[in-house]
Every structure is written in C-alpha cells, then in structure tokens.
Amino acid sequence: MELIFLGNKRPPIMLYQLRQDLITGLRDATADAGYDYEIDISDIEVEDVTDEEKGEFSSPLSFSIAADAGEPPVAVAESIADAHRANGLPDGIETVSVEGGHINYHADRSALASETLSVILEEGTEYGTRTVAESDTILADVSSPNIAKPLHVGHLRNTILSDAVMNVLEARGHDVTRDNHLGDWGVQFGNLMHEYTEFGNESDFESDPIEHLLDLYQQFEQRDSMLEDLEENEPVTDRFRESVEEEREYHAESGKEWFARLEQDDEQAVDLWETFREVSIDRFEETYADLDVDFDIWMGESFYAREGWNDVVIEKALENDVAMRGDGEAVYIPIYPDDYENVGDPNAADVDRSLDRAREMLEESDDLEDADFEPFYIVKSDGSTLYGTRDLATIEYRLQEYDADQSVYVVANEQERYFQQLFVAARKMGYDDIKLKHIDYGLISLPEGSMSTRKGQIITAREVLDRARDRARDIVEEKGRSAEDEIQAVANKIALATVKYEMVASKRARDITFDIDESVSLEGDTGPYVQYAATRGYSILDGADAVPAADQIDPSNFNETDVELLYELARYPIVLERCEERYDAAPLAHYLLELAHVFNSFYHKNQVLEAERARDERLVLTEATTQVFENGLDLLGIDVLEQM
RNA sequence: GGGCACGUAGCUCAGUCCGGAUAGAGCGUCGGACUUCUAAUCCGACGGUCGUGGGUUCAAAUCCCAUCGUGCCCGCCA
Numbered sequence: 001m002e003l004i005f006l007g008n009k010r011p012p013i014m015l016y017q018l019r020q021d022l023i024t025g026l027r028d029a030t031a032d033a034g035y036d037y038e039i040d041i042s043d044i045e046v047e048d049v050t051d052e053e054k055g056e057f058s059s060p061l062s063f064s065i066a067a068d069a070g071e072p073p074v075a076v077a078e079s080i081a082d083a084h085r086a087n088g089l090p091d092g093i094e095t096v097s098v099e100g101g102h103i104n105y106h107a108d109r110s111a112l113a114s115e116t117l118s119v120i121l122e123e124g125t126e127y128g129t130r131t132v133a134e135s136d137t138i139l140a141d142v143s144s145p146n147i148a149k150p151l152h153v154g155h156l157r158n159t160i161l162s163d164a165v166m167n168v169l170e171a172r173g174h175d176v177t178r179d180n181h182l183g184d185w186g187v188q189f190g191n192l193m194h195e196y197t198e199f200g201n202e203s204d205f206e207s208d209p210i211e212h213l214l215d216l217y218q219q220f221e222q223r224d225s226m227l228e229d230l231e232e233n234e235p236v237t238d239r240f241r242e243s244v245e246e247e248r249e250y251h252a253e254s255g256k257e258w259f260a261r262l263e264q265d266d267e268q269a270v271d272l273w274e275t276f277r278e279v280s281i282d283r284f285e286e287t288y289a290d291l292d293v294d295f296d297i298w299m300g301e302s303f304y305a306r307e308g309w310n311d312v313v314i315e316k317a318l319e320n321d322v323a324m325r326g327d328g329e330a331v332y333i334p335i336y337p338d339d340y341e342n343v344g345d346p347n348a349a350d351v352d353r354s355l356d357r358a359r360e361m362l363e364e365s366d367d368l369e370d371a372d373f374e375p376f377y378i379v380k381s382d383g384s385t386l387y388g389t390r391d392l393a394t395i396e397y398r399l400q401e402y403d404a405d406q407s408v409y410v411v412a413n414e415q416e417r418y419f420q421q422l423f424v425a426a427r428k429m430g431y432d433d434i435k436l437k438h439i440d441y442g443l444i445s446l447p448e449g450s451m452s453t454r455k456g457q458i459i460t461a462r463e464v465l466d467r468a469r470d471r472a473r474d475i476v477e478e479k480g481r482s483a484e485d486e487i488q489a490v491a492n493k494i495a496l497a498t499v500k501y502e503m504v505a506s507k508r509a510r511d512i513t514f515d516i517d518e519s520v521s522l523e524g525d526t527g528p529y530v531q532y533a534a535t536r537g538y539s540i541l542d543g544a545d546a547v548p549a550a551d552q553i554d555p556s557n558f559n560e561t562d563v564e565l566l567y568e569l570a571r572y573p574i575v576l577e578r579c580e581e582r583y584d585a586a587p588l589a590h591y592l593l594e595l596a597h598v599f600n601s602f603y604h605k606n607q608v609l610e611a612e613r614a615r616d617e618r619l620v621l622t623e624a625t626t627q628v629f630e631n632g633l634d635l636l637g638i639d640v641l642e643q644m
Numbered sequence: 645g646g647g648c649a650c651g652u653a654g655c656u657c658a659g660u661c662c663g664g665a666u667a668g669a670g671c672g673u674c675g676g677a678c679u680u681c682u683a684a685u686c687c688g689a690c691g692g693u694c695g696u697g698g699g700u701u702c703a704a705a706u707c708c709c710a711u712c713g714u715g716c717c718c719g720c721c722a
Contacts, residue, residue: 042662053665060664060703067702100665101702146722183722301722330720340647380720387722416648417717442649443716481682494684506657509649511715518656518671522684525657525670532684540681582661590658593669597686604677604686622681644684 014116015056015570016577019044021090022057022105029084035065035076046574047104049567050560055097055104056112056567062101073101109563113555116570120624121550128572128631132173136405136435139177139398140166142295143288144411146183147280148192148213151287151461153444153514154412160503160637161441162410163293164585167635172580177402181394182300184277186387188217190259193272194251195220209279220255224248256382263305263384277302287461292496292637299397301390309393310385313429314378316396322353322428326368328381333425334358334373343423344436351427376425391422395431406435408583413440413509439583442511459514468495475522481643490644494528497638501527504585504636505593525593527638533596534629534640536603540622543609547623548616557614562621565602568595569628576635585636592632599625 019041027039043061047054062077069076077098084096084103092115094108120127142162145155166176195216204212227248231241262269281298288294304310314331317323323333336357342348361371368375378389398404409419419438426436473491476482482490498521505525506512522528541547558566575591608618630640 040662045664058665063664063702073702102665186722188722326720332720374718375720377720382720384720386720413649414716415722418722440649445715475684479682479684510657511650521671523671528684532682536682536685543681586658590669597669600685603681607681609681643682
C-alpha cells in the first residue's frame with residue numbers, strides 16, 4: 001500500500017519516515033560492505049530516546065551476519081556502518097555508531113523536533129491519520145445485542161472496543177461501515193413468543209418491557225433446565241417421566257412453531273416480533289447515546305431472512321454443489337478437518353469444495369456422527385434457517401451491495417470455533433475475494449463468577465454507567481474546580497473515560513474480571529489520568545497570549561525532558577499502525593497513558609510560561625501534545641476536558 | 645477426546661505475532677515533593693526461576709516440542 005502524506009510535498013523527517021529511509025540505506029550499505037543479507041522492517045528498532053548510547057534507531061543485524069560469515073559482530077557492524085557513512089546517511093540522521101555490535105543511528109534532534117512539531121500543528125486533527133491509494137471497504141459486525149434482553153457489560157466491551165477499532169481503521173485510511181448486527185431472529189424469539197402468549201402480562205410489559213421480556217425468557221430457560229433435570233434424575237414412575245417429557249416438548253415445540261410462523265410471515269408472529277424489536281431498539285438507543293457511539297447501519301439478522309437473502313445463499317449452495325440435503329428439509333455444508341488453515345485470508349484460503357468425500361463417507365455409514373466431517377447446517381429439517389445461514393447471507397449482501405474487501409466480526413472469543421466454520425463455509429461457497437476476520441475478545445466475568453443472562457446473573461451496561469457517573473460526580477464535587485451547573489457534564493465525560501479506557505486497555509485476547517469498584521477508580525492507570533494530563537496542557541496554553549508558529553522556534557533550546565516528550569509525540573503514527581495490524585485499540589490506550597506520564601513529568605520538571613530559555617519552544621510543544629491527546633482520545637471515543 | 649486463548653513483581657497488566665544490549669507500567673507498601681502553568685500529579689526505594697522441562701540460535705519472556713494450571717468452545721441455539 002502506498003503512503004501519501006497529507007499536506008506536505010515531501011515526506012517529512014519523522015520517525016516513521018526515517019525508519020523507512022534507514023531500511024533502504026542499511027540494505028545498500030550491507031550489500032556494499034560485501035554481505036548478502038535480506039533486510040526488512042524488523043531489522044531496525046526504534047529505541048527509547050532516553051538511552052543516549054543506543055541512539056534513536058538501532059540494528060542488531062550484524063550478529064546474524066557475523067554468525068553466517070564467521071566474523072566478529074563488531075567488525076561486521078563497523079564495516080556496514082562505514083559503508084553507510086560513505087553512501088551518505090539519510091536526511092535527519094546525524095551519525096552512526098557501533099556499540100557492542102549494534103549499529104546505532106543518532107538522529108538530528110533539532111531537525112526532528114521542528115519537523116515533528118510542524119507536522120503535528122499543520123495537520124492538526126489529521127495528525128497520525130493517513131490516506132491510502134487503495135483503501136479497503138470494510139463492513140463490520142459491531143455491538144450486536146440480542147433484542148428482548150438488556151445490554152450488559154459484555155456488550156459494553158464489544159461496543160466500546162468496536163468503536164475504537166473502527167475509528168483506528170478509518171484513521172488508517174479505510175472506508176468502514178459499522179453494522180449493528182442485531183440478534184433479532186431465531187428460535188429464541190419463537191420461545192419468547194410462546195412464553196409471552198402463555199404467561200405474558202400487558203401491564204408488566206408496559207411498565208418495563210425489557211424487564212418483563214427478560215423475566216419471560218429466564219422463566220422459559222429455567223423451566224426447561226428444571227424439566228431436563230427431572231427427566232434425567234430418577235423419575236419416580238414412567239408415567240411421571242412421560243408427563244415431564246411431554247411438558248418439556250410442548251414448550252419447546254411451541255417455540256419452534258412460533259419461529260417457523262415468523263419465518264413464514266405469519267401476521268400475529270410478525271406483530272409480536274415487531275413489538276419486541278421496537279421496545280428493544282428504543283432502549284438500546286438510550287444507552288448508545290449515553291456511550292456516544294454511532295452505527296452506520298442496523299441490519300440485524302432479520303433483514304437477511306425477510307428480504308430473501310437467506311434463500312439466495314441456500315440456492316447458491318445447492319446449485320454450486322457445496323451443500324447437501326439431510327433429514328427432512330435440512331441442508332448442510334460438510335466441513336473436513338483439513339479445511340481449516342488461514343481460512344479468513346483470501347490469499348491463503350484453500351478449502352476442499354468437493355462433496356465427494358462426504359458422499360463416500362456417508363456410503364459407509366448413514367450416521368452423520370460417524371462421518372469425518374462436521375455438517376454446517378444452513379437449513380434445519382423443519383425448513384427454518386440458522387444464524388450460519390444469516391451470516392452467509394450477510395457476506396453475499398456485503399459483496400453485492402458494498403463490494404466489500406473485508407467483512408469483520410467483533411464477537412467474543414467463545415464463538416471462535418463457529419467463525420472458523422463460517423469462514424470455511426464461505427470459501428466453499430466461492431466468496432474468495434473478501435477478507436474474513438473474527439475480531440475476538442476475552443470474556444468478561446464478575447468477581448463472583450461468570451455472567452449468565454439465563455440465570456439472571458448479569459450486570460447491565462446501565463448499572464456500570466450509573467455507578468461510574470456517581471463516583472465521578474463525587475470526585476468532581478470534592479475537587480471543587482467546576483462550576484455548579486457543569487458538574488454533571490464534567491462527571492459524565494470522566495465516567496465515560498473511565499469505562500471506555502478500562503474496556504480497551506487490556507489486549508483483546510485477555511479475559512477481564514470486571515470489578516466495578518476498581519474500574520471507577522480515577523487514579524493511576526485510567527482514562528481520567530490521561531484526561532487530566534491534557535487538561536494541564538490546556539491550562540498552560542490558557543496562560544499564554546499566543547503560541548508561536550512551529551517554524552519560529554529554536555529547537556536547540558529543548559532539554560532532555562522536552563526531547564523525551566517530543567519523541568513520544570513522534571511515535572504516535574507508528575502506534576496507530578500497530579493497532580491496525582492487530583485490529584486492537586490496546587496499544588493506543590497504552591501509548592496515551594505513556595504520553596500522559598511523560599507529559600506529567602515534563603510538567604513538573606520544566607517551567608513553560610515562566611521558562612527562562614525555552615518558553616516559545618515549550619508552548620509549541622505543549623500545544624502539539626494537547627493535539628495528540630485530542631486525536632488519540634478521540635479514537636478511543638473519549639472527550640478531553642478544559643477543566644477537571 | 646479435540647480445538648482456541650491466557651499464565652511475566654503481593655495484585656491488575658504492557659512487552660510475545662517481527663528473537664537482540666540491564667524484562668517495563670499501574671495498584672499496594674515505604675520514603676520524599678504542593679506560597680509554583682491544576683498534587684486526579686511528580687520523584688525515589690522495595691519487589692521477578694517471564695508456569696515448568698527440553699530444543700533451535702552467536703542471542704529466547706519472544707520461535708519449536710512436551711508438560712502443568714486456568715478460562716472458553718466442540719447444538720438442526722445465538
């Protein structure tokens with residue numbers, strides 16, 4: 001992908017560009033020194049600026065070359081450094097040295113300082129973003145709550161993580177469509193309709209529809225598991241067992257029937273479903289508004305069922321001979337054990353589309369259980385569809401309507417296996433030109449154990465937000481810096497920062513034990529810590545009449561502390577690059593924390609307004625820092641505050 | 645039985661995907677810094693067999709194999 005820098009005719013002398021230049025230079029120097037060695041990005045490390053000896057960039061490649069060539073590493077390093085010196089170091093690199101076999105490059109700090117500050121202030125909110133010649137069109141499943149249930153902390157993590165990751169992908173130049181892929185279709189709603197028509201209560205529904213529906217859902221599930229227990233555990237008589245079985249089947253069958261009716265557009269079923277859906281969406285929207293997140297589309301699973309997309313993929317699967325028929329009306333795609341391998345990546349995907357293997361296996365034994373493949377069902381024997389059908393339909397739709405390059409799914413890692421199967425099935429269907437990516441994340445549990453909507457052990461998104469707000473308001477009041485009428489607004493922003501930071505600070509794969517008391521703490525490794533640092537920046541800028549232009553300052557006035565902060569700012573685009581690679585926001589969260597720490601340190605050590613030497617320089621540096629705080633926090637969906 | 649993830653300081657976690665020079669933060673503990681641009685802060689100290697055992701390598705927290713522990717998944721549910 002080709003880089004186009006915004007607003008500059010030539011690539012600025014920035015960390016990012018310098019590293020690119022050094023790779024090229026190092027490649028030539030290595031060849032000129034007489035060594036045959038393949039050099040890539042990993043051969044140049046960006047070092048900690050506080051380490052004088054290592055320089056800003058360092059390469060350990062002399063060790064590998066030395067091992068092959070049987071020469072001492074220091075000699076190899078020296079001869080490469082000499083060659084590089086002779087060829088001429090890139091603009092912005094002052095010297096190259098050899099320390100302990102490492103080739104260390106020392107940047108021209110003044111040039112880097114003024115370039116970095118100029119670029120940040122010139123690009124403003126665009127700093128760190130890029131445009132790419134051929135951006136990807138990305139369709140993303142985000143948030144995806146099930147209707148008729150409240151949003152809980154799991155949805156909170158999903159929604160906040162999705163928002164941040166999609167923001168990053170946009171900043172990296174891609175065209176992202178956020179699809180709130182509502183769970184609004186499936187037998188569970190048949191079960192709910194059964195329960196509602198049997199036991200529902202209109203006045204309860206009206207006073208709190210979601211609570212009432214949740215009660216009914218839990219009642220259905222609890223009765224089912226209770227009956228299951230009774231059935232399995234020592235029934236007193238056969239007669240008793242039979243009646244338990246009957247009771248259980250009655251409810252389950254009735255639920256399935258309701259769903260079948262819904263899929264057949266039965267008026268009563270559709271009416272009920274629409275009512276459930278509307279009250280759910282109304283409630284969701286309140287919470288999304290509180291979270292300050294938006295979606296581009298709310299397709300929901302029902303869309304693909306009701307608009308005929310399910311039929312499209314079912315037909316396609318049968319016509320292309322990738323799916324076979326099972327009992328009743330059942331249709332499934334056989335998946336062989338060797339089908340899984342880099343299956344989300346269009347370039348690496350290689351699956352066996354043939355049904356011959358499955359047919360052979362079934363000839364030996366009619367029992368699917370014995371066959372060495374997993375059936376990926378897209379039609380059940382009763383003729384209704386499954387989530388897999390809807391997900392295949394979604395891919396078909398995204399290709400047809402959006403010409404999508406990527407279809408990505410922010411969904412908890414408990415569904416990892418399912419997504420592998422879905423992606424295999426999709427390849428078999430012939431969806432070859434689309435990158436499929438499961439952006440999985442760890443489960444959230446409570447200190448008292450794992451959450452279960454069924455058992456009623458949940459903590460809702462609303463509870464978390466309310467508690468964070470209450471706690472933030474107490475602290476804002478205690479500090480007494482905000483005007484009476486602003487307290488709630490300030491507290492809200494701090495509360496959001498707390499919750500959002502918490503939700504993205506751990507890398508995706510990690511499970512989180514969600515301790516609400518710890519999460520609303522405002523000290524240390526938290527969102528408010530970062531907000532506070534930014535606020536101090538504004539406070540400084542507030543005390544200055546004007547901030548000079550970046551090209552009007554003398555970078556040689558910067559001391560070590562200033563330079564450390566400056567390098568932190570320069571690193572920002574590299575952090576976003578890493579976030580894009582990983583489809584994660586955690587590196588950004590950690591970066592902002594580090595930036596806040598360095599800025600706080602700068603704040604204590606260096607005077608700005610009263611500085612004897614570097615007042616102008618530090619004003620520019622401070623302004624650039626607040627800009628990076630704004631840009632980075634914005635990607636995490638966190639607002640900065642002038643005062644807190 | 646099979647699959648995936650996680651295991652780093654007392655606790656919560658970065659760093660692992662791309663192997664490099666003394667393994668980093670926060671919380672907690674101990675000590676220090678507010679007549680100062682916001683102390684929601686800063687500075688310092690204490691704290692580590694990077695789960696364990698092999699292997700590859702000049703070099704392993706990082707790669708490979710094995711093993712233990714924890715969580716999740718393996719349904720014509722989502």
